[in-house]
Amino acid sequence: MSRTDTGGSLPDDFLKSLGFPSITVHETFTHFDFTLPGRRVLVIGPMGSGKTEFSARVWRDAAIAQKKSDVIARLTSTGGVDRRKVFFVRSQIDTERFNEYPEDALAYRGGYVCCGENIAHIRDSFGLERVLADHGDIGTFIIDEASFFDERLAYVVRNHSLERGILFIFPTLILNFRRDIFNSTARLMLDIATDVIPLTAYCEHPDCMKDAFYTYRYYSVEGKECPALYFDPLIIVGGDTHKESSVSPNYCSRCDAHHYLPGKEYTFFTLKPLGEAANRGDVEPLRRELSALAGAVEDSFLYQHIAERYSEHEDAEIFMNSLLPGALAEKALVYLFCEQNLIPEDLLVRLTYDLDLDRSYMTKVLSDNLRPVSFEQPLLEDVLL
Helix, strand or coil: CCECCCCCECCHHHHHHCCCCCCCCCCCCCCCCCCCCCCEEEEECCCCCCHHHHHHHHHHHHHHHCCCCHHHHHHHEECCEEEEEEEEEEEHHHCCCCCCCCCCEEEECCEEEECCCCEEEECCHHHHHHHHHHCCCEEEEEECCHHHCCCHHHHHHHHHHHHHCCEEEEEECCECCCCCECCHHHHHHHHHCCEEEECCEECCCCCCCCEECEEEEEEEECCEEEECCCCCCCCCCCCCCCCCEEEEEEEEEECCCCCCCCCHHHHHHHHHHHHHHHHCCCCHHHHHHHHHHHHCHHHCHHHHHHHHHHCCCCCHHHHHHCCCCCCHHHHHHHHHHHHCCCCCHHHHHHHHHHCCCCHHHHHHHHHHCCCCCCCCHHHHHHHHC
16 A cells, blocks of 8 residues: 555545556555564465565665665664674574575575575574674574474574564464464464564465465375375475475465365374373274274274265365375374374384384484484384383
């Protein structure tokens, strides 16, 4: 919407008096404002909505702003920090994305800007504190995918913004592929945010042009779209290229109608109760279900649930395709261990060996989700003793 000099809206009649036809006038897409201290800006949206590209635009705006005079420097500075100076922070577990770009790149789909020395890869909030301490004159920090970090990061950010006037920008997923709040860090980021900039994308379903608010995870098996089940691991680190794989997923943006998420009821009606029983010492029912998921999926409660729940759905074939990807038993076990804390590590290891599950897959996914487990044979022997 256009604005008058006094900040009011321009009425349609005034636009017509200037000779404009009946048109829709949108909010101006402005340059970024570096004058306001202590802002904590969430840039949210599904994968592919342009969150990191927005950050690259902030970087370019900062480069222009730094050429301004000392008059502008006084407006953009608090104490010893200048918010026109920008530093980009990315998670260490996210290094596989955009690996075709230079190491100092702030990369997004379709392009990148080089950050030179003003970029760092960190593991946790303690790493962020070191970056902040080592760059005391930087006034703006862009922290990519903040939800990948520990909850403590939210309070580190809040304290530095309030005490030093630092501006933080967070291009991040707030919702995971399940359409749930990503994690407790994401919830805390919402609590401390001063600004939220929501972005959308086209729904990437071939027959749809609606706005997409959600990130959709799917596998491509023999050219078939296979939606990720609800209990798929929360974090699976990988590149952004399309993959034809039964264990490495793809992502796209989807609207409500085309965001398929089978297996949610199964997870809470069947899988979690089996984990609770195993935690109490009754392991055999869980073992039987995992064995079916690993080698005879049609004998599993999961197959029965999907077949009954979606048989009359217009996209029944898509939902049934969710059973085609591999590592179903591994994913179920990881979910019970990582997210529900129902399976102790020794039982996780024992079931993995007893059912001959894919230990390399388990090792990677558990590490991605910050719950590393050793599957070395000596550990198994210790367990069996």
